Amino acid sequence: MGHSVIGAPLEASPYGIQSKKLAMWLFIVADAATFGAILFAYGYLRLANPDWSRPFAFSPTILNGCVMTVVLLTSSLTIVAAVSAAQAGRTSTSVRWLGATMLLGIVFAALHLREWFAMIGVGWRLFQNPMGGSPLFGATFFGITGLHLLHVMCGVIVIGAITLGFRRGRFDAGHVETTALYWHFVDLVWMFVFPLVYLMNVR
Amino acid sequence: MKLYVVVWIGLILIVGLEVFLTYERLPAGTLLACLLALALIEAALGVMYFMHLKYERPALFWSLIPYLLFALVMMDHFWPDALRLMRQRMPGP
Numbered sequence: 001m002g003h004s005v006i007g008a009p010l011e012a013s014p015y016g017i018q019s020k021k022l023a024m025w026l027f028i029v030a031d032a033a034t035f036g037a038i039l040f041a042y043g044y045l046r047l048a049n050p051d052w053s054r055p056f057a058f059s060p061t062i063l064n065g066c067v068m069t070v071v072l073l074t075s076s077l078t079i080v081a082a083v084s085a086a087q088a089g090r091t092s093t094s095v096r097w098l099g100a101t102m103l104l105g106i107v108f109a110a111l112h113l114r115e116w117f118a119m120i121g122v123g124w125r126l127f128q129n130p131m132g133g134s135p136l137f138g139a140t141f142f143g144i145t146g147l148h149l150l151h152v153m154c155g156v157i158v159i160g161a162i163t164l165g166f167r168r169g170r171f172d173a174g175h176v177e178t179t180a181l182y183w184h185f186v187d188l189v190w191m192f193v194f195p196l197v198y199l200m201n202v203r
Numbered sequence: 204m205k206l207y208v209v210v211w212i213g214l215i216l217i218v219g220l221e222v223f224l225t226y227e228r229l230p231a232g233t234l235l236a237c238l239l240a241l242a243l244i245e246a247a248l249g250v251m252y253f254m255h256l257k258y259e260r261p262a263l264f265w266s267l268i269p270y271l272l273f274a275l276v277m278m279d280h281f282w283p284d285a286l287r288l289m290r291q292r293m294p295g296p
Binding site: 014015016017022025026029032033036037040043044047048050058062066069070073076080081084181184185187188191192194195196199200202 | 204211214215218221225226231235238239241246249250254260266267270271274275278282284285286
Protein backbone atom coordinates (compact mmCIF):
# COMPACT_ATOMS: atom_id res chain seq x y z
CA MET A 1 0.00 0.00 0.00
CA GLY A 2 1.44 3.41 -1.00
CA HIS A 3 0.96 6.80 0.63
CA SER A 4 -0.36 10.06 -0.80
CA VAL A 5 1.62 13.31 -0.62
CA ILE A 6 -0.17 14.21 2.65
CA GLY A 7 0.72 10.86 4.19
CA ALA A 8 -2.70 9.19 3.99
CA PRO A 9 -2.55 5.53 2.90
CA LEU A 10 -3.57 4.85 -0.72
CA GLU A 11 -5.73 1.86 -1.56
CA ALA A 12 -4.33 -0.58 -4.10
CA SER A 13 -6.07 -0.56 -7.50
CA PRO A 14 -8.91 -3.10 -7.54
CA TYR A 15 -7.91 -3.89 -11.11
CA GLY A 16 -4.20 -4.30 -10.46
CA ILE A 17 -3.25 -1.98 -13.33
CA GLN A 18 -1.74 1.48 -13.64
CA SER A 19 -4.19 4.38 -13.59
CA LYS A 20 -3.20 5.45 -17.13
CA LYS A 21 -4.10 2.02 -18.43
CA LEU A 22 -7.47 2.12 -16.64
CA ALA A 23 -8.08 5.59 -18.08
CA MET A 24 -7.33 4.26 -21.58
CA TRP A 25 -9.78 1.38 -21.08
CA LEU A 26 -12.48 3.85 -19.99
CA PHE A 27 -11.77 6.01 -23.05
CA ILE A 28 -11.95 2.94 -25.29
CA VAL A 29 -15.36 1.91 -23.89
CA ALA A 30 -16.69 5.46 -24.41
CA ASP A 31 -15.25 5.63 -27.93
CA ALA A 32 -16.65 2.19 -28.76
CA ALA A 33 -20.10 3.50 -27.77
CA THR A 34 -19.51 6.49 -30.09
CA PHE A 35 -18.63 4.27 -33.05
CA GLY A 36 -21.52 1.98 -32.11
CA ALA A 37 -23.89 4.95 -32.27
CA ILE A 38 -22.75 6.09 -35.72
CA LEU A 39 -22.83 2.54 -37.08
CA PHE A 40 -26.36 2.11 -35.70
CA ALA A 41 -27.36 5.42 -37.30
CA TYR A 42 -25.89 4.19 -40.60
CA GLY A 43 -27.91 0.97 -40.26
CA TYR A 44 -31.10 2.96 -39.65
CA LEU A 45 -30.53 5.20 -42.68
CA ARG A 46 -29.67 2.24 -44.86
CA LEU A 47 -32.84 0.34 -43.92
CA ALA A 48 -35.07 3.40 -44.12
CA ASN A 49 -33.88 4.65 -47.54
CA PRO A 50 -35.39 2.83 -50.50
CA ASP A 51 -32.73 3.94 -52.98
CA TRP A 52 -29.54 3.15 -51.08
CA SER A 53 -26.56 2.95 -53.46
CA ARG A 54 -24.27 -0.07 -53.60
CA PRO A 55 -21.32 1.37 -55.51
CA PHE A 56 -18.38 -0.83 -54.53
CA ALA A 57 -16.82 -3.17 -57.10
CA PHE A 58 -14.36 -5.91 -56.12
CA SER A 59 -11.61 -4.03 -57.91
CA PRO A 60 -10.48 -1.53 -56.84
CA THR A 61 -12.57 -0.83 -53.71
CA ILE A 62 -12.94 -4.22 -51.98
CA LEU A 63 -9.44 -5.29 -52.99
CA ASN A 64 -8.09 -2.01 -51.59
CA GLY A 65 -10.16 -2.53 -48.43
CA CYS A 66 -8.71 -6.05 -47.99
CA VAL A 67 -5.17 -4.69 -48.29
CA MET A 68 -5.99 -1.92 -45.78
CA THR A 69 -7.41 -4.52 -43.37
CA VAL A 70 -4.30 -6.72 -43.61
CA VAL A 71 -2.07 -3.65 -43.12
CA LEU A 72 -4.00 -2.63 -39.99
CA LEU A 73 -4.04 -6.17 -38.57
CA THR A 74 -0.30 -6.43 -39.18
CA SER A 75 0.23 -3.14 -37.36
CA SER A 76 -1.51 -4.69 -34.34
CA LEU A 77 1.01 -7.52 -34.45
CA THR A 78 3.97 -5.13 -34.70
CA ILE A 79 2.77 -3.09 -31.73
CA VAL A 80 2.31 -6.28 -29.68
CA ALA A 81 5.96 -7.04 -30.51
CA ALA A 82 6.87 -3.49 -29.40
CA VAL A 83 5.10 -3.98 -26.04
CA SER A 84 6.79 -7.36 -25.46
CA ALA A 85 10.21 -5.87 -26.23
CA ALA A 86 9.53 -2.83 -24.01
CA GLN A 87 8.48 -5.03 -21.09
CA ALA A 88 11.61 -7.15 -21.58
CA GLY A 89 13.77 -4.00 -21.39
CA ARG A 90 14.85 -4.16 -25.06
CA THR A 91 14.34 -0.48 -25.82
CA SER A 92 15.90 -0.33 -29.30
CA THR A 93 13.92 -3.38 -30.50
CA SER A 94 10.72 -1.87 -29.13
CA VAL A 95 11.45 1.44 -30.88
CA ARG A 96 11.95 -0.40 -34.19
CA TRP A 97 8.61 -2.21 -33.83
CA LEU A 98 6.91 1.08 -32.92
CA GLY A 99 8.41 2.60 -36.07
CA ALA A 100 7.05 -0.30 -38.13
CA THR A 101 3.61 0.27 -36.58
CA MET A 102 3.72 3.96 -37.49
CA LEU A 103 4.77 3.09 -41.05
CA LEU A 104 1.86 0.65 -41.41
CA GLY A 105 -0.50 3.30 -40.01
CA ILE A 106 0.74 5.77 -42.61
CA VAL A 107 0.30 3.17 -45.39
CA PHE A 108 -3.28 2.56 -44.19
CA ALA A 109 -4.03 6.30 -44.20
CA ALA A 110 -2.48 6.72 -47.67
CA LEU A 111 -4.54 3.85 -49.12
CA HIS A 112 -7.64 5.30 -47.49
CA LEU A 113 -7.03 8.78 -48.86
CA ARG A 114 -6.31 7.37 -52.33
CA GLU A 115 -9.69 5.66 -52.24
CA TRP A 116 -11.41 8.82 -51.01
CA PHE A 117 -9.87 10.92 -53.79
CA ALA A 118 -10.89 8.33 -56.40
CA MET A 119 -14.49 8.51 -55.13
CA ILE A 120 -14.44 12.31 -55.02
CA GLY A 121 -13.06 12.23 -58.57
CA VAL A 122 -16.19 10.48 -59.85
CA GLY A 123 -18.53 12.87 -58.07
CA TRP A 124 -19.05 11.49 -54.54
CA ARG A 125 -19.41 14.22 -51.94
CA LEU A 126 -20.64 14.42 -48.35
CA PHE A 127 -24.18 15.11 -49.61
CA GLN A 128 -23.91 14.24 -53.30
CA ASN A 129 -24.46 10.87 -54.93
CA PRO A 130 -23.34 10.52 -58.58
CA MET A 131 -25.39 7.30 -58.88
CA GLY A 132 -28.60 9.22 -58.25
CA GLY A 133 -29.53 7.39 -55.04
CA SER A 134 -29.75 8.67 -51.50
CA PRO A 135 -27.22 11.48 -50.85
CA LEU A 136 -26.92 10.11 -47.31
CA PHE A 137 -24.61 7.37 -48.59
CA GLY A 138 -21.80 9.92 -48.91
CA ALA A 139 -22.59 11.42 -45.52
CA THR A 140 -22.43 8.06 -43.74
CA PHE A 141 -19.47 6.72 -45.75
CA PHE A 142 -17.26 9.78 -45.38
CA GLY A 143 -18.46 10.36 -41.81
CA ILE A 144 -17.74 6.86 -40.51
CA THR A 145 -14.52 6.24 -42.44
CA GLY A 146 -13.40 9.83 -41.75
CA LEU A 147 -13.82 9.41 -37.99
CA HIS A 148 -11.87 6.16 -38.16
CA LEU A 149 -9.16 7.76 -40.31
CA LEU A 150 -8.91 10.58 -37.76
CA HIS A 151 -8.30 7.96 -35.07
CA VAL A 152 -5.58 6.33 -37.19
CA MET A 153 -3.83 9.66 -37.81
CA CYS A 154 -4.02 10.59 -34.12
CA GLY A 155 -2.67 7.12 -33.29
CA VAL A 156 0.33 7.55 -35.59
CA ILE A 157 1.13 10.92 -34.00
CA VAL A 158 0.75 9.57 -30.45
CA ILE A 159 2.89 6.51 -31.21
CA GLY A 160 5.54 8.87 -32.64
CA ALA A 161 5.52 10.98 -29.46
CA ILE A 162 5.63 7.92 -27.19
CA THR A 163 8.44 6.39 -29.25
CA LEU A 164 10.56 9.53 -28.90
CA GLY A 165 9.91 9.72 -25.15
CA PHE A 166 10.53 6.01 -24.66
CA ARG A 167 13.83 6.17 -26.54
CA ARG A 168 14.96 9.10 -24.41
CA GLY A 169 13.88 7.36 -21.18
CA ARG A 170 11.08 9.80 -20.37
CA PHE A 171 8.39 7.12 -20.85
CA ASP A 172 8.33 3.52 -19.65
CA ALA A 173 6.91 0.23 -20.93
CA GLY A 174 3.55 1.12 -19.32
CA HIS A 175 3.22 4.08 -21.70
CA VAL A 176 3.96 1.83 -24.68
CA GLU A 177 1.37 -0.71 -23.49
CA THR A 178 -1.27 1.98 -22.95
CA THR A 179 -0.65 3.39 -26.44
CA ALA A 180 -0.88 -0.13 -27.87
CA LEU A 181 -4.32 -0.52 -26.27
CA TYR A 182 -5.52 2.50 -28.24
CA TRP A 183 -4.00 1.21 -31.47
CA HIS A 184 -5.65 -2.20 -31.07
CA PHE A 185 -8.96 -0.45 -30.50
CA VAL A 186 -8.58 1.47 -33.78
CA ASP A 187 -7.91 -1.88 -35.45
CA LEU A 188 -11.01 -3.46 -33.86
CA VAL A 189 -13.27 -0.62 -35.02
CA TRP A 190 -12.13 -1.30 -38.59
CA MET A 191 -13.22 -4.95 -38.12
CA PHE A 192 -16.79 -3.58 -38.00
CA VAL A 193 -16.42 -0.72 -40.49
CA PHE A 194 -15.05 -2.92 -43.29
CA PRO A 195 -17.89 -5.49 -43.37
CA LEU A 196 -20.73 -3.07 -42.60
CA VAL A 197 -19.73 -0.08 -44.74
CA TYR A 198 -17.81 -1.80 -47.56
CA LEU A 199 -18.91 -5.42 -47.91
CA MET A 200 -22.61 -4.65 -47.37
CA ASN A 201 -22.41 -2.11 -50.22
CA VAL A 202 -20.93 -4.36 -52.88
CA ARG A 203 -22.55 -4.09 -56.32
CA MET B 204 4.83 -14.04 -29.83
CA LYS B 205 3.75 -17.35 -31.37
CA LEU B 206 0.25 -17.03 -29.89
CA TYR B 207 -0.10 -13.52 -31.29
CA VAL B 208 0.94 -14.66 -34.77
CA VAL B 209 -1.69 -17.44 -34.58
CA VAL B 210 -4.36 -14.87 -33.58
CA TRP B 211 -3.19 -12.57 -36.42
CA ILE B 212 -3.48 -15.39 -38.96
CA GLY B 213 -6.92 -16.27 -37.56
CA LEU B 214 -8.08 -12.67 -37.97
CA ILE B 215 -6.87 -12.52 -41.57
CA LEU B 216 -8.64 -15.81 -42.35
CA ILE B 217 -11.87 -14.40 -40.89
CA VAL B 218 -11.56 -11.33 -43.14
CA GLY B 219 -11.08 -13.67 -46.11
CA LEU B 220 -14.21 -15.58 -45.08
CA GLU B 221 -16.16 -12.32 -44.87
CA VAL B 222 -15.17 -11.36 -48.43
CA PHE B 223 -15.98 -14.89 -49.66
CA LEU B 224 -19.45 -14.78 -48.07
CA THR B 225 -20.11 -11.35 -49.60
CA TYR B 226 -19.76 -12.77 -53.10
CA GLU B 227 -21.88 -15.85 -52.34
CA ARG B 228 -24.94 -13.67 -53.01
CA LEU B 229 -26.64 -14.53 -49.73
CA PRO B 230 -29.87 -12.69 -48.79
CA ALA B 231 -28.99 -9.31 -47.23
CA GLY B 232 -30.26 -10.27 -43.76
CA THR B 233 -28.31 -13.54 -43.73
CA LEU B 234 -25.16 -11.83 -44.97
CA LEU B 235 -25.49 -9.10 -42.33
CA ALA B 236 -25.92 -11.69 -39.56
CA CYS B 237 -22.87 -13.67 -40.78
CA LEU B 238 -20.69 -10.54 -41.10
CA LEU B 239 -21.71 -9.27 -37.65
CA ALA B 240 -21.05 -12.66 -36.04
CA LEU B 241 -17.60 -12.84 -37.66
CA ALA B 242 -16.82 -9.22 -36.68
CA LEU B 243 -17.77 -10.02 -33.06
CA ILE B 244 -15.43 -13.03 -33.09
CA GLU B 245 -12.65 -10.78 -34.44
CA ALA B 246 -13.36 -8.18 -31.75
CA ALA B 247 -13.34 -10.83 -29.02
CA LEU B 248 -10.01 -12.22 -30.24
CA GLY B 249 -8.51 -8.74 -30.42
CA VAL B 250 -9.75 -7.66 -27.00
CA MET B 251 -8.84 -10.87 -25.19
CA TYR B 252 -5.41 -11.51 -26.75
CA PHE B 253 -3.98 -8.36 -28.40
CA MET B 254 -5.40 -6.10 -25.67
CA HIS B 255 -4.57 -8.66 -22.95
CA LEU B 256 -8.00 -8.50 -21.28
CA LYS B 257 -7.80 -12.29 -20.88
CA TYR B 258 -4.76 -11.85 -18.64
CA GLU B 259 -6.14 -8.99 -16.50
CA ARG B 260 -8.15 -9.42 -13.31
CA PRO B 261 -11.76 -10.47 -14.01
CA ALA B 262 -12.92 -7.28 -12.24
CA LEU B 263 -11.67 -5.22 -15.20
CA PHE B 264 -13.64 -7.31 -17.71
CA TRP B 265 -16.82 -7.18 -15.60
CA SER B 266 -16.47 -3.42 -15.08
CA LEU B 267 -16.05 -2.59 -18.76
CA ILE B 268 -17.67 -5.05 -21.15
CA PRO B 269 -21.20 -5.39 -19.65
CA TYR B 270 -21.44 -1.57 -19.56
CA LEU B 271 -20.52 -1.33 -23.24
CA LEU B 272 -22.95 -4.09 -24.20
CA PHE B 273 -25.69 -2.37 -22.17
CA ALA B 274 -25.00 0.93 -23.99
CA LEU B 275 -25.18 -0.81 -27.38
CA VAL B 276 -28.38 -2.67 -26.47
CA MET B 277 -29.96 0.63 -25.41
CA MET B 278 -29.32 1.93 -28.94
CA ASP B 279 -31.56 -0.78 -30.42
CA HIS B 280 -34.82 1.04 -29.81
CA PHE B 281 -35.11 2.57 -33.27
CA TRP B 282 -34.91 -0.62 -35.35
CA PRO B 283 -38.71 -1.11 -35.39
CA ASP B 284 -39.06 2.36 -36.94
CA ALA B 285 -36.38 1.60 -39.56
CA LEU B 286 -38.14 -1.67 -40.42
CA ARG B 287 -41.49 0.16 -40.63
CA LEU B 288 -40.01 2.61 -43.14
CA MET B 289 -38.46 -0.25 -45.10
CA ARG B 290 -41.84 -2.00 -45.38
CA GLN B 291 -43.48 1.24 -46.55
CA ARG B 292 -41.30 1.35 -49.65
CA MET B 293 -43.33 1.71 -52.79
CA PRO B 294 -42.87 -1.17 -55.27
CA GLY B 295 -40.94 -0.20 -58.39
CA PRO B 296 -42.69 0.39 -61.78
